[in-house]
Amino acid sequence: MTTNTGLAPLQPENVNPLMASLSEPSLPDSISWMPNAPGWYCLLFLLFCLLLHRIYLRVQTYIANTYRRAALVELEQLSLESLTGERASLERLPQLLRRTALYAYPRAEIAPLTGIDWEKWLDQHCTKRPFSSGFSKSELSGVLAQLAYSPAASLTEEKRKAIMENVALWIKHHEVSHD
Template sequence: MSDGIENLHPQGITPLTSGLMEPSLPEPISWIPDAPGWWVVIGLLAAYVIYQLVRLYRHYQRNAYRRAAIKALSEIGLNSDQVAMIPLLIRRTALYAYPREDVAPLVGQSWEEWLDARCPGSDFSVKHAGLLSRLAYSHQVDESQQQLLSLREAVAFWIKHHEVAQ
């Protein structure tokens, strides 16, 4: 008798399942928002990201002189001919960052104090008192290599960290 049933209902279709149909799948959910409020949120978010990118780019461009000065400082050696370029380099950097009227008339101790006032943590007027002037105006360098290395580190610190009013 079982052979007869298999012949009457081929491929497992029975009278009870013959009228059933395979259910259709729902449409996939769209990632595009329908509500206008979401478009406003997306627009504001895009505007904020663009603003931050522009701000970051401008900051990068404003600090190009710092990168150039650090590169020039790294190329200066510690022999007597080249260390005379250190005071010139820090003066050029200051002239680029600040108005000429503020920087140009400064010499000696007033120059060192001005440098210290523009960069918290620098110590030109204490630790390196008179060294910039001696290097700038003297052809004979009497300082030790350690003093010159310390000065170069102080100049690099000032170049990287001086504060400029935007």
């Protein structure tokens, strides 16, 4: 019979006596994600400043384009009114287009323009769909002046859709210095 003297714990017979006195090694500290060199802090600060600047520019562009969103909402209302047959909605279309242009460009540049000159100016500031040369001369050339000044002007459904589409594209894609 073996007696326990309290000096050493009882060992099973198949364990190496030299290994019994070893202890488990401690794990190394976890690797920190914070950089050690001060240059990295400068780089992180510059990246943070760049991110803030980009956010600032996006917000400024969003604010500067508020007039576009308002014009598109009004155009949608005019489109719905014209579908119901209200003639006044088509008469307000040139006013909407000119008002939108006045928000984006100086009054002195826009106020003297009428007729074909106005349509050519619209073409110069948005190349997506031209007003003056995009259609045959008999179709929609001069239709803005016709809608603005002639209460008896009538448009077919195709012409109405085409002019609404042109106005919407111009409002969305005209080029301004803040874009």
